[in-house]
Amino acid sequence: MQVETSSSKYGVKHYPDAIREWKKEGNYFCFYTTETILEVRVIADKIIRFRYAADGTFQRDFSYATSDTMEESPITFGIKEWEETFEIYTDALKVFIARDNLRITISDKDGKVINQDEMGFHWQHYLQKGGKIVYCSKLVQEGECFYGLGDKPTDLNLRGKRLENYGTDAYGYQKDTDPLYRNIPFYYGLHDGIGYGIFFDNTFRTIFDFGKEREDACSFWARGGEMNYYFIYGPELLEVASSYTKITGTPELPPLWALGYHQCRWSYFPDTRVKEIAATFRKRRIPCDVIYLDIDYMDGFRCFTWNKEYFPDPAGLIRDLAAEGFKVVVIIDPGIKVDPDYSIYQEGLRNNYFCKRADGALMEGDVWPGKCVFPDYTNPVVREWWSSLFKGLAETGVRGVWNDMNEPAVFEMGSFPEDVRHDYDGEEVSHRKAHNIYGHLMSKSTAAGMKKYLLPNRPFLITRSCYAGAQRWSSVWTGDNVSSWEHLWLASVQCQRLAVSGISFTGSDIGGFIGEPDGELYTRWIQLATFHPLMRTHSASNETGFNQEPWSFGPEYEKVVTRFISLRYQLLPYLYTTFWQYATNGMPMLRPLAFTAQQDPATHNCTHEFMFGDSLLVSHVGEKGMKEMQVYLPEGNWYYFWNDSLHTGKQALTVATPLEEMPIFVKAGAVLPRYPEMQYTHEKPVTEMLLHVYYGETTVRSMLYEDAGDHYGYRNGQYNIITFKQVSDAQQFHLKKKYYVNYETAYTHHRIVLHGLPFRPVAAIVDGVSIPLDRENFAADNTISFLADRGFEEIIIRRP
Known part of the structure; x- marks a missing residue:
């Protein structure tokens, strides 16, 4: 029999009893109690999957999160029997399963406990709704910190918090509002330097629950479905992040223009206003690549239509904008207007594509067009149909799509009632099971359609709601935020948390969607967003008619904003390389200091600072009128970006924060590739790639990835990977370079800009050839600048 405890409002809790038998098949191990089955699956030496059948029968093994390309690659594994436990071992882990109650202890190969069940798996009948509530509780280790869980607007370290995933349209959310838009059921633990x-x-x-109910227990549970979880061992947190992203999938490379600056508001119309905005960017020489069209571009908010009064010639408008270097992204919501004269409504109705209530009536609710019905994206036939609807937008010239309101959000009702039925790829379930993946599958089918009809170009997609694994096809933003200093802080924390939750391509509505920022707040937000993978200003319509463009706050602020947007474009080679690392090995683009210096307890609660890629440490100014702030530097040597002053890490540093600066530091030894100034990506051929090299006396490796920035030639090997290794010491600077080259760039040489060299040289030796250095090579900022052929392999500069 199962062990039972006292009842609660949900009924009696059930616990597994003793193991009666077990079996092994391939990399699967199954343990049988009276009713419960535990399946342990060795995915890799450091990844173990645990799956429980509470009543002896497993549900369908199906996931919308895991990638089709996930490989099971255990090298060495086996099982040992002990008196009180079974031990499943790999080259990295030991998994101990208690014979009397299935409780699990996981240690490293040396026996150091990594994770341990408290009460372990248990369950109870969900008497109100049906099915089972499944639980798992773990012991909290001494000093343990917790991270991850997607877009939660709270402290980076989740210790002491209780949070839930149920996609919610949280308009104007505040700190600690929960739940929010996204549903990412993945978290990290860190204790004793082990991640x-x-x-x-x-x-x-x-x-x-991360120790809120009971300080010594961490638990997670679901109101339905199976207890099915993956345990991922590091011990480095970044290694865990990479492994998780490989389980749930890595993204394709975006078009380079999607990493530029985006301008959006609710709403730019008519077409003359859109052209005016575009022209103003070019006139003021503020770089920008993307302009968005919100719901007012549609005919009565009907998806896939155009308002003929506001946009009589959308294809012509988009051609004109393209000639000036702009791409157009349009919004598409899930609600389809109930209108017998609307062809998409008619087609969906005729083919039974829309969600229905339990009694067979259509799921109807009010959204922007009025009464709407909603496609059932869990039906693969509906997803295929939805994808086909993007043909017209793509042919009109639209290059990206913005999926909104897809939690799903419904006015007055909040969301769908739980009795709504879904196909769920043939399973037929209630909305209780499908709610958290509704927007996820909408964005997946949207991305599939845009990719199909934009070939050979790459599409861009942004979605508000999603589930784990959405990084495979979409970017996200943090939702309907507020123009406040607190929300600037939240933007930093949320984007870091999303990045380590698998979704690096993220940003916030710069300046806040709700309300009106002053010039200082907007400027500080632009500075932070310069170092977020998605950089988009977005604001709501309002009665005052205030516009939130980079020039809206006066010349003083416009000058600084332009400086930082221009810096963003100069850093595009570095940003694109960082995205390539993310797309290749799942490495987060934004890395909290706790993830890059986990052995240093001082980093475990840092929220303002983060690493942007391998080489840049970024903080942000988070208070009005702040003249200086403290920044914690992890171990190593760091150059202050604005003046090349050198600082030793593992300490807090007080930094002056004039309006025109924010705290940015470069890792000593790094090579930072940069473009010359530009107004938009591909404005003109890059004739000179700058390599900003920061002298350091420890070995540091850097990378530069290059391809066409659009289309899919990179999948056929049409790219360059250039690796740099600096091995300098007090007597000489020494930079080595290796490369794989299969893409022809427009530039033929590099301009080397060397920072921090501790002596004044007379020559640089490039591939054995001495290049004299004279006054023209020494800039006023004490950097050394000289040219080197693109194909150089070694530079040596010796102390005279």
């Missing part, structure tokens, strides 16, 4: 992750792949409403 691990747990991915709870369950689409029902899920709850996570």
Whole structure:
């Protein structure tokens, strides 16, 4: 029999009893109690999947999160039997399963405990709704910190928090508002310098308690479905992040223009206003690549239509904008207007594509067009149909799509009632199971359609709601935020948290969607967003008619804003390389200091600072009128970006914060590739790639990835990978370079800009050839600048 405890409002809790038998098949191990089955699956030496059948029968093994390309690659594994436990071992882990109650202890190969069940797996009947509530509780280790869980607007370290995943249209959310838009049931634990992750792949409403109810227990549970989770061992947190992203999928490379600056508001119309905005960017020489059209571009908010009064010639408008270097992104919501004269409504109705209530009536609710019905994206036939609807937009010239309101959000009702039915790829379930993946599958089918009809170009997609794994096809933003200093802080924390939750291509509505920022707040927000993978200003319509463009706050602020947007474009080679690392090996683009210096307890609660790629440490000014601030530098040597002053890490540093600056530091030894100034990506051929090299006396490796910046030639090897290794010491600067080259760039040489050299040289030796250095090579900022052929392999500069 199962062990039972006292009842609660949900009924009696059930616990597994003793193991009666077990079996092994390939990399699967199954343990059988009276009713419960535990399946342990060795995915890799550091990844173990645990799956429980509470009543002896597993549900369908199906996931919308995991990638089709996930490989099972255990090298060495086996099982040992002990008196009180079974031990499943790999080259990296030991998993101990208690014979009397299935409780699990996981250690490293030396026996150091990484993660340990408290009460472990248990369950109870969900008497109100049906099915089971499945639980798992773990012991909290001494000093343990917790991270991850997607877009939660709270402290980076989740210790002491209870949070849930149930996609919600949280308009004007504040700090600690929960739940929000996205549903990422993945978290990290860190204790004793050891990092691990747990991915709870369950689409029902899920709850996570990180020691709030009981200080010594961390627990997670779902109001339906199975207890099915992946344990991922590091011990480095960044290794956990990479492994998680490989489980749930890595993204394609975006078009380079999507990493430029985006301008959006609710709403730019008519077409003359859109052209005016575009022309003003070019006139004021503020770089910009993307302009968005919000719901007012549609005919009565009907998806896939154009308002003929506001946009009589959309294709012509988009051609004109393209000639000036702009791409157009349009919004598409899930609500389809109930209108017998609307062809998309007619087609969906005729083919039974829309969601229905339990009694067979259509799921109807009011959204922007009025009464709407909603496609069932969990039906693969509906997804295929939805994808086909983007043909017209793509042919009109639209290059990206913005999926909004897809939690799903419904006016007055909040969202769908739980009795709404879904196909769920043939399973037929209630909305309780499908809610958290509704927007996820909408964005997946949107991306598939845009990719199909934009070939050979790459599409761009941004979605408000999603589930784990959405990084495979979409970017996200942090939702309907507020023009406040607190929300500037939240933007930093949320984007860091999303990045380590698998979704690096993220940003916030610069300046805040709700309300009106002053010039200082907008400027400080632009500075932070310069170092977010998605850089988009977006604001709501309002009665005052205030516009939130970079020039809206007066010349003083416009000058600084332009400086930082221009810096963003100069850093595009570095940003694109960082995205390539993310797309290749799942490495987060934004890295909290706790993830890059986890052995240093001082980093575990840092929120303002983060690493942007391998080489840049970024903080942000988070208070009005702030003249100086403290920044914590992890171990190593760091150059202050604005003046090349050198600082030793593992300490807090007080930094002056005039309006025209924010704290940015470069790792000593790094090579930072940069473009010359430009107004938009591909404005003109890059004839000179700058390599800003920062002298350092420890070995540091840097990279530069290059391809065409659009289309899919990179998949056929049409790219360059250039690696740099600096091995300098007090007597000489020494930079080595290796490369794979299969893409022809427009530039034929590099301008080397050397920072921080501790002596004044007379020559640089490039591939054995001495290049004299004279006054023209020494800039006023004490950097050394000289040219080197693109194909150089070694530079040596010796102390005279």
